[in-house]
Amino acid sequence: MTVTKAISDEQIKYMIDLAEQGKDNAYVPYSKYPVGASIMTGDGEYFNGCNVENASFGLTNCAERTAIFKAVSESKKTNIKLLAVIADSENFASPCGACRQVIMEFGQDAQIILANKSKEYRIVSSEDLLPGAFTKNELE
Template identity: 50%
Template sequence: MTDCKLLVQKAYEGRKNAYIPYSHFPVGAAVLAEDGRIYTGCNIENASFGATNCAERTAIFKAVSEGNRTICAIAIVGVEDDYTYPCGICRQVIAEFAAPDIKIILGKNPDEYIVKTLDEILPGAFTKEDLEK
């Protein structure tokens, strides 16, 4: 498993590409796929706010579009000196592609981060298993 600090650093690299003319709130994400590859993403805003895409989904969709359907870890960084949690839609997308023991890493700065589980950030998640009941 790639270490958490590396994923946080990659998320900060992704954040540099954020397109944020409206919120001015840059977010970066880095996803570790099952095959060991790392995909980065940034938030991409749009004048039609509904067309905006979050950094987490950008990174996850890049992984999925390259054939990786399972993510083992995701690092998320926003403004310096505070933890940025994923929005509700991103939490649901993480749940869709998450490995059972996924690590959700929230970076406060490049050297300080916390690690959460999916159950901690999305208790009672609705998943594909619910559709099989």
């Protein structure tokens, strides 16, 4: 397991609260499983996201990718430093495989806060989520 850098309790709470705000905007008429995410970029800016479902399920977008794509669309391509994800579940919310790959593209050194509906959490690194990830380094 990768060693994570210290994050203050205040920062963790703030990130989880932002992710919960994103969750409140989720469009989930099919799964009824709202998910929210928040990222902090390397320059200290925050972006929220929510999952957005579609009747054609393959076109659904996860909260984590929504937040990351919002940052990229605002020219904030700096590395993600923190990402929080929360869902209405007793279990810790965890990014799907596609989100893990996108997280590695923009935050190879990111710390990920996985939270549940009670705002309990655990912290992992992006490397923990996707060890041996395919990255842009393989294309050089």
